[in-house]
Amino acid sequence: LAKTTQPISMDSYEGQEVNITCSHNNIATNDYITWYQQFPSQGPRFIIQGYKTKVTNEVASLFIPADRKSSTLSLPRVSLSDTAVYYCLVGPFSSGSARQLTFGSGTQLTVLP
Amino acid sequence: DVKVTQSSRYLVKRTGEKVFLECVQDMDHENMFWYRQDPGLGLRLIYFSYDVKMKEKGDIPEGYSVSREKKERFSLILESASTNQTSMYLCASRSVGPETQYFGPGTRLLVL
Structure with missing residues (x-):
């Protein structure tokens, strides 16, 4: 079971690029890495998912090194509305069990003006 | 647009009461989840259902039970x-395949 570790909090300023790293030393061969964003009083929502190297969508990029023991969520040019808690989740792409899914404890990102 | 709804946003109950939390999804997803979220502890899985009438204990099932009689509804x-x-x-609900969970807005429960 891949245990994940994230920083508890990070601060940034508007317009900067923000990188949040998640450590998952025991990641399994069939595990994917997924990131979620959560605003206050809302449920988390999917941001991005990857298996190796780099994935980019309209919201973020995800960098995964060759050993896959960590991953970095990159948010380009953040704005105040990006202030949220970011969770990384490690687990198999297709799983009939939730036991193999491990959420990180979340990183509170605060974007300052 | 995908949707997961929860029966209440806020609930106040007394110690010893039996409490039902309902969740409904309209995406025909096989998998459904119940989590609790506490400050500093992140998301902890209580129960998981991989199909109708099928369930699996999560990390903190003590004191909870679940029911899934219909595909779209999962009760805690x-x-x-x-x-x-x-x-x-x-x-939350998820289709078998990509790990993309769709979450409801949450129910904040206060037990007095």
Whole structure:
């Protein structure tokens, strides 16, 4: 079971690029890495998912090194509305069990003006 | 647009009461989840259902039970509410395949 570790909090300023790293030393061969964003009083929502190297969508990029023991969520040019808690989740792409899914404890990102 | 709804946003109950939290999804997803979320502890899985009438204990099932009689509905039951069950409860659903969970807005439960 891949245990994940994230920083508890990070601060940034508007317009900067923000990188949040998640450590998952025991990641399994069939595990994917997924990131979620959560605003206050809302449920988390999917941001991005990857298996190796780099994935980019309209919201973020995800960098995964060759050993896959960590991953970095990159948010380009953040704005105040990006202030949220970011969770990384490690687990198999297709799983009939939730036991193999491990959420990180979340990183509170605060974007300052 | 995908949707997961939870029966209440806020709930206040007394110690010892039986509490029902309902979750409904309209995406025909096989998998459904119940989590609780507490400050500093992130998301902790209570129960998981991989199909109708099928369930699996998560990391913290003690004091809870679940029911899934229909595919779209997953209920969390607190048999005898206690103050340490005061928390935010989140329901999610997922189709078999890509790990993309869709979450409801959450129910903030206060047990007095």
